[in-house]
């Protein structure tokens with residue numbers, strides 16, 4: 001049955017609940033196919049994907065070799081459980097591969113189907129680890145404002161945006177939010193060095209709650225949804241030192257930053273810090289099938305695996321098809337030198353954005369690490385007041401409608417996380433598209449029609 005776009009749109013509006021889309025919104029963009037960074041909708045219109053869908057698509061769209069791997073594995077063993085003593089070849093291979101890629105001592109792997117599930121598991125692991133060591137009072141989780149840790153009640157409570165909590169209360173108790181590292185917003189730190197301020201705040205918060213009551217701190221090494229907030233280089237090493245002194249675990253939420261996006265397998269390597277648990281998802285399969293993986297330190301795994309073992313599991317822990325595709329995806333990343341490419345292409349796109357947008361008064365800062373980039377928009381460069389946003393005419397929507405280039409808005413920034421295979425000419429196309437709309441954007445946020 002082939003349906004035309006009008007019929008698909010009607011059925012979509014009648015039946016599909018989209019995250020963050022009001023019921024009366026008429027527009028739909030129905031994607032039909034993809035190749036590399038290019039997408040085509042059911043009307044045959046082309047798009048340039050500068051967001052990797054939702055921060056993934058590392059190896060690009062349309063890789064038939066990954067489809068072949070899924071087909072072969074489904075034909076052999078589509079599924080069996082990984083509970084108890086049961087296992088499968090593909091999950092074992094991938095776990096061993098991840099343990100080899102991750103910093104020591106992160107040698108144990110717990111699979112999930114995505115990032116939200118991963119953060120639920122990480123928070124539970126942290127509490128359970130302390131419980132098993134006889135420190136059951138360690139229940140508090142430290143997080144940061146502007147953090148995004150998915151939509152579960154654990155990770156969702158650690159998420160630091162009021163929007164994600166409003167109407168869903170009561171959220172999980174025993175979560176405390178700290179100030180985010182966002183060096184461009186100097187006002188957050190009252191003129192003090194950002195890291196000094198943030199470390200002092202961390203120490204004070206630990207003293208207030210009592211270190212004996214704190215299980216873990218969770219953080220995205222670079223805050224993605226918060227607007228690609230890149231911390232100063234000394235932030236994570238100093239946080240790690242404080243947490244170590246108080247026996248508090250560090251959970252890195254690397255759902256966005258892992259698997260090449262920052263030019264390394266993990267952001268932990270970029271920042272030179274070894275967390276106790278790393279949560280990953282997205283890029284592990286480039287999105288070809290849903291999968292997540294927690295990388296767990298030996299010292300945490302040792303307590304979780306005592307007695308009756310770790311008492312929580314998902315039906316899809318270690319799914320054979322998902323883990324087979326993930327291994328093939330990591331092979332492509334490795335074979336095609338995508339870690340180095342992410343650094344090189346990210347720098348190229350950054351330079352293009354500087355060249356095309358640097359002179360615009362509403363562009364406050366352009367920042368990036370590898371293939372994570374943001375253009376922070378301001379009303380006034382001196383005061384750094386955020387650009388007012390008009391929900392019915394946002395810059396990223398206008399850019400997509402006029403040029404087919406897909407970028408996202410994120411807390412007054414335009415953010416990009418393209419497939420790592422983006423070419424130089426595609427990077428130029430992104431910068432040109434942004435210029436075309438941002439040069440018509442007034443400090444009031446109004447966008448003149450072309």
Ligand SMILES: Cc1ncc(COP(=O)(O)O)c(C=O)c1O
Nearest residue numbers: 114115116148149150220255256
């Ligand atoms: C840092 C981070 N953690 C967790 C998640 C949630 O992952 P998922 O949507 O796969 O549940 C996301 C999603 O964007 C994310 O950016």
